[in-house]
Amino acid sequence: MPSRSVARPAPGSDISLPGARLLPEWVGMNAVLFCHSWSVQPAGVIYRACPDRTRQRPGAGPGAGPERWGRNCRRRGEGDPMVRHETITALKRFGMGPSANDALTIDGHAREWLLQQCDDPDVALIEDSRTQGSDALYRSFIGFRQMEREQGGRDDATAGMQGKQAGDRSAEAQRMERKLARANNPAFSVYRQEAELRVAKVVRTPAPFVERLVTFWADHFCVSAQHSGRIRVLTGANEREAIRPNVLGSFREMLHASARHPAMLLYLENARSRGPNSVAGQRGGNGLNENLAREILELHTLGVDGGYSQDDVTNFARILTGWSVRKFKHPLGGQFVFHKNWHEPGAFPLLGKTYDQDGMEKGVAALDDLARHPSTARHVADKLVAYFGNGTPIPALSKRLATLFMDTDGDLMSMSRALVLADELWEQPASKLLSPYEMMVAAGRALDWVPGGNEIVRALNLLGQPIWGPPSPAGWPDDSTTWLAADALLERLDWADQIASERAEAVDVRQLADALFGPALTDYTAQALRRAESRQQALALLLMSPEFQRR
Numbered sequence: 001m002p003s004r005s006v007a008r009p010a011p012g013s014d015i016s017l018p019g020a021r022l023l024p025e026w027v028g029m030n031a032v033l034f035c036h037s038w039s040v041q042p043a044g045v046i047y048r049a050c051p052d053r054t055r056q057r058p059g060a061g062p063g064a065g066p067e068r069w070g071r072n073c074r075r076r077g078e079g080d081p082m083v084r085h086e087t088i089t090a091l092k093r094f095g096m097g098p099s100a101n102d103a104l105t106i107d108g109h110a111r112e113w114l115l116q117q118c119d120d121p122d123v124a125l126i127e128d129s130r131t132q133g134s135d136a137l138y139r140s141f142i143g144f145r146q147m148e149r150e151q152g153g154r155d156d157a158t159a160g161m162q163g164k165q166a167g168d169r170s171a172e173a174q175r176m177e178r179k180l181a182r183a184n185n186p187a188f189s190v191y192r193q194e195a196e197l198r199v200a201k202v203v204r205t206p207a208p209f210v211e212r213l214v215t216f217w218a219d220h221f222c223v224s225a226q227h228s229g230r231i232r233v234l235t236g237a238n239e240r241e242a243i244r245p246n247v248l249g250s251f252r253e254m255l256h257a258s259a260r261h262p263a264m265l266l267y268l269e270n271a272r273s274r275g276p277n278s279v280a281g282q283r284g285g286n287g288l289n290e291n292l293a294r295e296i297l298e299l300h301t302l303g304v305d306g307g308y309s310q311d312d313v314t315n316f317a318r319i320l321t322g323w324s325v326r327k328f329k330h331p332l333g334g335q336f337v338f339h340k341n342w343h344e345p346g347a348f349p350l351l352g353k354t355y356d357q358d359g360m361e362k363g364v365a366a367l368d369d370l371a372r373h374p375s376t377a378r379h380v381a382d383k384l385v386a387y388f389g390n391g392t393p394i395p396a397l398s399k400r401l402a403t404l405f406m407d408t409d410g411d412l413m414s415m416s417r418a419l420v421l422a423d424e425l426w427e428q429p430a431s432k433l434l435s436p437y438e439m440m441v442a443a444g445r446a447l448d449w450v451p452g453g454n455e456i457v458r459a460l461n462l463l464g465q466p467i468w469g470p471p472s473p474a475g476w477p478d479d480s481t482t483w484l485a486a487d488a489l490l491e492r493l494d495w496a497d498q499i500a501s502e503r504a505e506a507v508d509v510r511q512l513a514d515a516l517f518g519p520a521l522t523d524y525t526a527q528a529l530r531r532a533e534s535r536q537q538a539l540a541l542l543l544m545s546p547e548f549q550r551r
Contacts (some may be wrong), residue, residue, distance in 0.1 A: 196235025
């Protein structure tokens, strides 16, 4: 990622919103638009600038005009600002960004629109003839690697017979060979295809709230494509098979599906874990691996402060021994399997309760109890509130959600509806910066455009958020600061300019801005669009505006 310095304007300085040239003028504008804490202008907080006058100004009667909303809110049309506020909050905070027709469609019943999306438990499924099950993908990848090794062996033998012939290949020929091998490698081809299917689903979906839930849960139970090729080939399948079928179902079922999925078992290395006193353990080889047990306790259920100890981690790891993935050459290769001979014998305490069931049932019972634990309820509630809010705690809402989690046995549809009905989430200003993935999806929805798999992978790598590629099992950070580094912002700007150069000719930018944001479009952004020197520049400005970039 190239490094460039950002010339930040001094607080209080007069900075014109240019229809300006590119850098460095854009950098200055970028700083103005993003950094609402600076005194140059309160940009990025359109709801703070346009508060619900009924709540903020209890004395304001029916005659209160739009000039009372705030100095940054334009008087535009006949729209009710409160309705628009809810509409845009529904589309951005709960959805994945507005499309040109969304605001007209849902205006006036934004919450009902969100609640209706929860009525179809299958709405999140991806049904496409190009998809394969995780077991088939695993066999495909391992088979490819085996063929590569065999081919490599033959190449070495040929090279030996032909002397330095192989070494005489030009650098260009070797580069083409590597490119061809990469194109044929399922770890890359399937990854690109799955990325394209996922983004197409989010851009076209009639249920963007459910897609936001999918994004949350896929990150909560994440496996990272950066780990290895065999994980990368399974990341899309992991989301399709473990997350999407359960996103409006039971937390317990999602936890079980995740813990048993080949991607998770391979990523956190439980697939190789053997009890020291098991039949296989007595023969030597791999020993006990605690990775999966630790992450389930720390990340997936109780939380880091959930009240477990190192002994609990070790005992849970013993309980999960034998949970593995069937070998490649088996007819059912790549599927979940319980190896009885790998399982640590005995009864083990976990969180004060002893588990003495036979074999695999011991792990099933432990997961059931973890899914129903009060610490899990608090951990899940806190994360959901932070994710749908501004990343800051709302204790009263978290407490209500945790109680609901316990009362409904972790029913995620009830939890999702409760989020929609929580006034606290509608009243917070939109100050959370979109992640690169959210920005790409929002641009796709705004421009009615689905990027291709190569474009998705390349762009998100450059923007610092490889798809399904968080740096650790903890997933991506849920805050704005992660994406606010100067270099990261400049990469956004470059990407927005590139998209604008490709798509601006088909767009009336000012009309699009009105359709997307209506009266919530600030004077500052509207002025910038009017001053733009070209349609391309105007579209890039819109994509980088606070109305677009924050939720």
